[in-house]
Amino acid sequence: MNHLVFRTALLADIPAIVALLADDELGSKRENTGTPLDQRYVDAFQSIEADVNQRLVVVVDGTEIIGTLQLSFIPGIARLGSWRGQIEAVRIAAHRRDSGLGHKMFEWAISECKSRGCSLVQLTTDKSRTDAHRFYENLGFKASHEGYKLAL
Template structure:
């Protein structure tokens, strides 16, 4: 999916009608299928989270749209920090590209758009995590210049 094929990529903030498509993309892989619930109607938790995220000026749900269809998404969160002399950083989460649009440059363009937004907010760093079960995602992020400079850890809470 690219302009050469006659399709125009648009990047914008997500809006409420996008929510089912976002959940569909989150659920459409081996890991997402075990933790997401793409069903009609969507569980209320998705609506609540969407409202909270979109009202928060330090959170953005970005979508990539091609010919009127949402084909990519990510969440960009801006974090204040005392480190680096009080500079802000951005965190990328929930990167997904629709199955039919994968390997077409959508993810790269969407991440580049997010990086530009972080620059405009004067962030000195963009960070993300990727599941070790997704080696292709790790290669993708490294190709964009991300470096596995730290050991990330998570603790699931009951």
């Protein structure tokens, strides 16, 4: 893991990112890994790329994309006008799980949030992902809020 590169994703990375997102029980039901690439992914990538408060990131080892996450930097009035860093869509290639890569990814992401002036880092996780919950708690995250979603 000494040769890891964290970089902003390119459009050419999207098929690999979608494959990572689809590589678990929940993601396999939500993502479309077919070819050609679904235009909705291209449209989403272009929106993320155009927004200075969004960053889609890949973790590369050599030429292989082995991880991904998205950072959103959210301004707010609450907490004395604080910025929040939102970490979402964290995925690691199956053959690299349990290797310490997740810790490295979160250390990097939290550092990015600090460098952007965020005073809080938050994330959401599906209630069924109990292993992820333990991982986040071990990193110091607290399950302090109940979240709700409404599918449209």
